[in-house]
Amino acid sequence: MESLYLLIPISxxxxxxxIRLFFWAVNSGQYDDLDSEGExxxxxxxxSVDELEQLETLDKKEQLDxxx
Amino acid sequence: MTKRASVHQSCYHCGLDVxxxxxxxxxxxxxxxxxxxxxxAAVAGTIFGNGLQSFYTFRSAPSAQGVANSGLxxxxxxxxxxxxxxxQSDYISHTDQGLQSIRLYIGNITCAACTWLIExxxxxxxxxxxxxxxxxxxxxxxxxxxxxxxxxxILRAIKQIGYEPSPIDxxxxxxxxxxxxxxxxxxxxxxxxxxxxxxMVAIALYAGSFQGMQAEWQTLLRFISLLFVTPVVFYSxxxxxxxxxxxxxxxxLVMDVPVALAITLAYSASLWATLRGGGEVYFxxxxxxxxxxxxxxxxxQRIRDKNLLLxxxxxxxxxxxxxxxxxxxxxxxxADKQVPIKSLSVGDFIRVDAGQIxxxxxxxxxxxxxxxxxxxxxxxxxxxxxxxxxxYGGTVxxxxxxxxxxxxxxxxxxxxxxxxxxxxxxxxxPQWAMVADRLASYFIALLLLxxxxxxxxxxxxEPQRALWITxxxxxxxxxxxxxxxxxxxxxxxxxxxxxRGFLINRMHVLETLASVDQxxxxxxxxxxxxxxKLVSVNVSPxxxxxxxxxxxxxxxxxxxxxxxxxxxxxxxxxxxxxxxASAVTEQDFVIxxxxxxxxxxxxxxxxxxxxxxxxxxLCDMPDMSGICxxxxxxxxxxxxxxxxxxxxxxxxxxxxxxxxFSDQLRPTAVAAVNQLRQRGxxxxxxxxxxxxxxxxxLKPLALNDxxxxxQPQQKLASIRKLQQSGTKVLMVGDGINDVPVLQAADVxxxxxxxxxxxxxxxxxxxxxxxxxxxxxxIVTATQTRRIIKQNIxxxxxxxxxxxxxxxxxxxAPWAAAIGMSASSLLVMLNALRLARGAKCSGWMAANGxxxxxxx
Numbered sequence: 001m002e003s004l005y006l007l008i009p010i011s012x013x014x015x016x017x018x019i020r021l022f023f024w025a026v027n028s029g030q031y032d033d034l035d036s037e038g039e040x041x042x043x044x045x046x047x048s049v050d051e052l053e054q055l056e057t058l059d060k061k062e063q064l065d066x067x068x
Numbered sequence: 069m070t071k072r073a074s075v076h077q078s079c080y081h082c083g084l085d086v087x088x089x090x091x092x093x094x095x096x097x098x099x100x101x102x103x104x105x106x107x108x109a110a111v112a113g114t115i116f117g118n119g120l121q122s123f124y125t126f127r128s129a130p131s132a133q134g135v136a137n138s139g140l141x142x143x144x145x146x147x148x149x150x151x152x153x154x155x156q157s158d159y160i161s162h163t164d165q166g167l168q169s170i171r172l173y174i175g176n177i178t179c180a181a182c183t184w185l186i187e188x189x190x191x192x193x194x195x196x197x198x199x200x201x202x203x204x205x206x207x208x209x210x211x212x213x214x215x216x217x218x219x220x221x222i223l224r225a226i227k228q229i230g231y232e233p234s235p236i237d238x239x240x241x242x243x244x245x246x247x248x249x250x251x252x253x254x255x256x257x258x259x260x261x262x263x264x265x266x267x268m269v270a271i272a273l274y275a276g277s278f279q280g281m282q283a284e285w286q287t288l289l290r291f292i293s294l295l296f297v298t299p300v301v302f303y304s305x306x307x308x309x310x311x312x313x314x315x316x317x318x319x320x321l322v323m324d325v326p327v328a329l330a331i332t333l334a335y336s337a338s339l340w341a342t343l344r345g346g347g348e349v350y351f352x353x354x355x356x357x358x359x360x361x362x363x364x365x366x367x368x369q370r371i372r373d374k375n376l377l378l379x380x381x382x383x384x385x386x387x388x389x390x391x392x393x394x395x396x397x398x399x400x401x402x403a404d405k406q407v408p409i410k411s412l413s414v415g416d417f418i419r420v421d422a423g424q425i426x427x428x429x430x431x432x433x434x435x436x437x438x439x440x441x442x443x444x445x446x447x448x449x450x451x452x453x454x455x456x457x458x459x460y461g462g463t464v465x466x467x468x469x470x471x472x473x474x475x476x477x478x479x480x481x482x483x484x485x486x487x488x489x490x491x492x493x494x495x496x497x498p499q500w501a502m503v504a505d506r507l508a509s510y511f512i513a514l515l516l517l518x519x520x521x522x523x524x525x526x527x528x529x530e531p532q533r534a535l536w537i538t539x540x541x542x543x544x545x546x547x548x549x550x551x552x553x554x555x556x557x558x559x560x561x562x563x564x565x566x567x568r569g570f571l572i573n574r575m576h577v578l579e580t581l582a583s584v585d586q587x588x589x590x591x592x593x594x595x596x597x598x599x600x601k602l603v604s605v606n607v608s609p610x611x612x613x614x615x616x617x618x619x620x621x622x623x624x625x626x627x628x629x630x631x632x633x634x635x636x637x638x639x640x641x642x643x644x645x646x647x648x649a650s651a652v653t654e655q656d657f658v659i660x661x662x663x664x665x666x667x668x669x670x671x672x673x674x675x676x677x678x679x680x681x682x683x684x685x686l687c688d689m690p691d692m693s694g695i696c697x698x699x700x701x702x703x704x705x706x707x708x709x710x711x712x713x714x715x716x717x718x719x720x721x722x723x724x725x726x727x728x729f730s731d732q733l734r735p736t737a738v739a740a741v742n743q744l745r746q747r748g749x750x751x752x753x754x755x756x757x758x759x760x761x762x763x764x765x766l767k768p769l770a771l772n773d774x775x776x777x778x779q780p781q782q783k784l785a786s787i788r789k790l791q792q793s794g795t796k797v798l799m800v801g802d803g804i805n806d807v808p809v810l811q812a813a814d815v816x817x818x819x820x821x822x823x824x825x826x827x828x829x830x831x832x833x834x835x836x837x838x839x840x841x842x843x844x845x846i847v848t849a850t851q852t853r854r855i856i857k858q859n860i861x862x863x864x865x866x867x868x869x870x871x872x873x874x875x876x877x878x879x880a881p882w883a884a885a886i887g888m889s890a891s892s893l894l895v896m897l898n899a900l901r902l903a904r905g906a907k908c909s910g911w912m913a914a915n916g917x918x919x920x921x922x923x
Contacts, residue, residue, distance in 0.1 A: 004285070008292055015265060015296070022257045026250050033202040039126070039180040 079104035081112045081230070083130030096121070108133060111230035120188050120229075127181035131230055147223040150235065154408045156219065159235045167197050169211040170219065175232030177206045182231070189229050193217055205246075207236070249366075249373055252307075256362045259304040262296040263355040269293045270352035283345065290342040293351035301335050305358045307365070321509035323551045327361065329512070333542050337535070347536050353888060360892055364555040368575070371562050392418055416474045420465045428461040429481045430472035438466035438632065450633065462804075466632065467657070483825075486780060486804055507860065511550065515542070522875045537877045544874040549866060549891040553859030556899035561852040564903060569820070569836025570845050577831045579856075580815050581849035583796055587744050587842070588787065588809075589771075590801035591755035594819055595737045595839075596765065598802070600637045600713065600729040608723040619725040621648035623717050626663050626674045628652065634715060634729055662715070670719050677716040677726070684718045733765060740839035741769045747843060750795075754783045756805050783809045800834075800842070802826055817842065848902075855902055859895045866891045 025031065077086045080094075080101035092103040096116050103109040111131075115123055149155065160168050174186065183201040186208070190199045195216025201208035210222060226233040269289050276286055305328075312328035315321065334350040341347035392407050409427045412418070417433060420426050426439070436454035441463045450466045453459060459472060460482045476482070522541050526534035562572045572578065589595050605616040624644045627635035638644065652665040652672075662675010664683065673680045717724045741751050752773035753766065766774065775786060787809050790797050799806070799813035802822035810816035810830045818830035820837050827833050834841055870887060873879050879887075 001285070004288065008288070011265075012292065012295065015261060019258060019261060022261070023254060026254050026257070029200070031250070031253055032246060033204045 077102040079108050079133075080124070081108035081131055082133040084133055105133065108230075111228070114228045115185065115189075115230075118189055118192060120185055123181050123185040126184070127179050129178040131178060131182070132176035145220045145224050146227070147220040147233075150219045150223060152408065154411070158237045160219070163211060166213075167211050168214050168219075169198075169209060171207060171209050171236040172223075172226075172233045173236055174201065174206050174208055174226065175234065176230060177201075177203055179203070183208075185229060186226060186231060190222065190225060193222065193225055196222070249369055252362070252366050252369055255304040255306065256359070256366050259300050259355060259359040259362050262300045262304075263352075263359045265296045266293045266352045266355045269296075273349070287342070287345055290338075290349055290351075293349065294339065294342050297335065297338070297351045297354055300355050300358050301331060304362060305331050308358075308361070321512055323554075326512045326515065327357075327551055330542060331358065348540070357888070361551060364552060364559065367559050368555055371559065371566070371572075392416055412474055412477055414474050414477060418472050418474060419469060420472055421469045422465055422467055424465055426459050426461055426463050426465055426472065428474055429476040430459055430474045432457050432459060432470055433473045434471035435468050437468040437470055440464040440466050440633075483804065486807055507550070511864075518871065518875070525875075526877075533877065537875070540877075540879050541871065541874045544867075544870045544879055544887065549863035549888075549895045550860065552892055552895050553863050554856050556896050557852050557855045557859060557902060560899050560902045561848055565841075565845055565848055568841045568844060569834060569838065570841045571833040571835055572831070573833065574831045577815055578849045578852050580796065581798070581846055582853045584749065584798040584815060584846065585795045586750040586752065586790060587798045587800065588790075588813070589751070589753050590799075590803065590806050591753060591757050591766070591776075592731065593802040593821065594800055595753070595769070596731045596733055598731065598821070600633050601732050602637060602641055602727060603730050603732075604728045606726045606728070608725055610722060611724045614724065616725075617643055617645060618648050619717055619727070621645055622667060622672055622719075622724075623674050623715070623727060625652050625667065626655070626665050626672055629655070630657060630663065634713070637729060638727075673716075673718045675715060677714060680716040680718050684721055731765065733768065734837070734839055736839045738768050740842055741771070743840065743843035744846075747846060749846075754778055754786055754809070756780075756783070756803070780805045780808050784812055787812050798842075800839075801830075851902060855899055859898055862894060862898070863891065 030037070078084065079086055080096075080103060082104060084104050086092075086102045086104045092106055092109045093100050094103055094109050094112055094116075095101075096112070101112070103112060115121065160170050163169055177183065177186075180203050183203040186201050187199045190196050190210065195213040196210065197213065198211040199208065200210075212222060223233045223235075269292055273281075273286065273289050273293075275281075276289075308324045308328045308331065311322065311324040315325060331354055334354050337347070338349040338351055338354070341349050392412070412428060418427070418430070422437070432453055432455050434455060436452070438450035439453050439459055440450045441460065458475070459465075459470075461477075462483050519538055519541050523534055523538040526537050558575055558578055561578050562575075565572060592598050602620070605619055607614065607616060607619065620638065620641060620643055624638045624641070627638050629635075652667055654671075655663065655665040657663050658675070658679070661679040662673060664671060664673045664675075666672070673684050713729045715727045715729065717727065744751050750772045751769070753771050753775065755774075755776050756778055757776055778786065783806070787797055787799065791812075791814070796814045799809050799816045800819070801810055801816070802819040804825050806818075806822075807826050807829045810818060810826060815832070816830040817832040817834050818826045820833060820835035822830075822833075832845075866887070870879065
């Protein structure tokens with residue numbers, strides 16, 4: 001049973017760390033916008049290498065399509 | 069030449085129908101994408117040009133329609149004013165690294181992909197350090213290097229991809245709300261984490277008290293609980309203590325007083341027990357109680373914040389700069405100096421171009437124009453004004469550039485005086501205390517009396533048990549259920565009403581709404597649509613071979629390019645087919661009269677009948693029934709009684725038709741008024757509209773009382789008179805002239821299209837504009853009041869049963885804790901019954917995404 005004298009303080013330390021993390025997360029604005037953040041990761045994935053290739057071909061096309 | 073669109077297509081960018089026979093399509097990645105207008109084409113072109121096409125794949129809602137000719141292709145930057153140092157000082161803050169940052173409201177954000185698009189697009193500009201856009205609040209913060217890019221270029225870049233940026237100044241109250249809700253979330257989080265820990269420890273302690281436990285372990289566990297509870301009491305529960313202290317100072321008892329008292333007593337007793345090593349501890353009850361209360365408060369705050377963000381759209385911002393004429397050479401025709409509005413002084417001469425908002429009150433020195441005073445009066449018809457007549461700040465110059473001599477600024481202006489009147493009205497507003505707060509005063513007095521009596525009794529009989537029994541009385545009667553009874557029901561009800569577009573800004577509304585006796589409406593923009601509609605085309609008998617549609621097309625092409633309400637109505641008319649008329653040449657607008665122009669080889673006139681008669685050299689105007697009226701004027705007088713505006717169309721020397729425009733009742737008005745009357749409410753009208761024809765348009769409503777042509781002061785007096793006779797008044801209005809009455813009424817509702825100022829001063833904003841939401845809200849309010857009553861009765865009954873048991877010393881701490889949680893849970897579940905009564909879909913919508921996203 002004496003192990004409780006060690007285990008309980010350790011659990012207290014974990015909680016203190018959790019609270020610190022929570023404070024950091026809230027204060028850095030991570031809880032301000034709960035709707036769009038979840039989707040953001042999907043958009044970022046798209047702008048990868050093959051998108052860049054598309055971009056180059058698009059630029060060429062644009063120059064051709066331009067009136068004047 | 070690409071093929072013209074032949075079937076109905078929707079625009080690739082904004083999703084609206086592509087007009088027939090138009091061609092704004094864009095060739096994107098080899099696929100032709102249909103566009104509805106040059107504005108959309110320009111925006112989509114910019115998005116693709118920057119390689120951000122995945123926006124179209126990921127967005128979950130169509131974008132707003134692009135605006136053509138918004139200065140995007142032109143060299144001139146529409147935001148150039150924002151580069152003036154004097155103006156920037158109120159908006160820009162400087163970071164430690166020598167960067168500048170600004171907060172913006174960004175209009176037209178429709179979904180999460182929009183935030184991505186803006187961040188990506190701005191991120192490509194040189195000198196941009198950081199872009200953070202919040203899609204829910206539609207606000208963003210941008211940090212940049214002043215040497216590399218100017219603010220106006222950043223704003224233009226946002227505009228180029230179809231959004232409307234508008235800077236937020238430092239002392240905007242919106243920044244305060246985010247800090248407040250973050251603060252509350254932190255308090256809630258701490259209380260939640262502590263509740264879990266103390267709950268876990270409490271299980272060990274309870275098990276210990278049943279099975280036996282060494283004092284050593286009990287002391288350890290109690291100290292651990294104490295460690296977790298202390299931050300809850302001193303940090304999380306702070307709002308209850310401050311509010312209790314504030315209300316005690318003004319000698320008024322609110323629900324927070326017994327809450328604060330219960331927390332204090334339970335904490336001090338538990339602390340005492342822990343340090344002395346005897347008695348009972350209530351740590352788990354304290355944390356759970358605080359957590360539940362904070363949770364309710366957090367939900368309430370989120371609703372209020374969301375409503376506030378929906379309302380403060382940052383629109384109607386008066387211009388920040390104006391053109392000033394040098395004082396000495398007043399004759400110089402060209403204004404050459406741009407100055408911020410705040411540095412204007414009385415007697416300055418300013419120039420206001422067509423389409424601009426007049427920045428301050430003044431007298432017209434030179435020029436004549438049509439001024440739209442919709443913001444002040446709610447009246448959509450522009451007023452003709454000429455030299456010598458007064459104009460008011462906030463109104464819009466519709467037609468010609470004006471030279472204005474400034475007569476009043478800031479506090480002295482017409483707008484400011486209306487706001488002042490509203491503030492005075494607010495002081496006299498009847499205060500309806502929340503039922504729970506009124507109960508709290510009795511409850512706490514009774515509680516203290518009983519606790520005192522119990523303490524005295526036990527002191528004489530068993531002094532060593534007196535303290536613990538008194539405490540268990542206080543904890544058992546802890547007003548948990550009572551303090552949750554009202555907020556839970558109110559939160560659920562506001563969520564339901566929110567889904568119907570009925571946004572509650574002040575919490576007293578639901579309690580007051582249930583006891584309203586009379587509903588007072590404003591006319592223009594409230595009961596009526598507030599905008600003109602083409603109601604009939606009366607073709608002259610001399611031209612009856614020409615179809616109506618052709619007439620509308622001629623009139624429409626004549627009015628092209630004008631901002632007059634009639635022109636806007638015509639150009640948006642669904643039957644308008646401009647292909648029926650070829651292009652107009654020699655177009656000439658005559659202020660306050662009409663327009664003339666050449667279509668093919670013939671001259672057309674469209675305008676006031678008297679003016680058309682004179683300019684086209686016509687004799688009499690034939691009536692639609694073929695009877696020739698002696699005087700065109702007399703006819704238009706007749707028509708005025710039915711509140712319609714007649715505009716005549718003539719070709720060369722021949723009458724063609726009369727087009728009648730009129731403001732119409734909202735489609736929901738009759739149903740709403742009838743439902744209100746069925747509920748036994750009186751319905752009346754207070755309008756600032758002086759025209760006698762107003763009564764005609766309101767006839768189908770059969771109102772109890774109609775008062776027309778009232779000044780804001782008279783409206784206010786009228787409401788006061790009703791209130792003095794004991795009537796509870798619900799006021800529905802929209803214009804700034806309604807602001808004082810909105811403030812004075814027991815409950816006030818502003819329509820969604822109303823000015824920001826009216827919305828801020830009203831208790832409720834009806835975003836949907838559907839007046840039927842009013843009777844529905846009254847029904848919900850009545851139900852809510854019933855639920856609140858049930859909750860309060862339950863809470864009091866529970867206390868009445870528990871109290872004698874606790875006073876007799878029969879209630880163990882664990883029983884008190886279970887009883888308390890069970891009664892709180894019951895109260896919450898009862899409040900949720902409200903939602904089940906409402907439409908299931910509405911409730912879902914209220915809990916999911918913000919329903920008003922599209923607005």
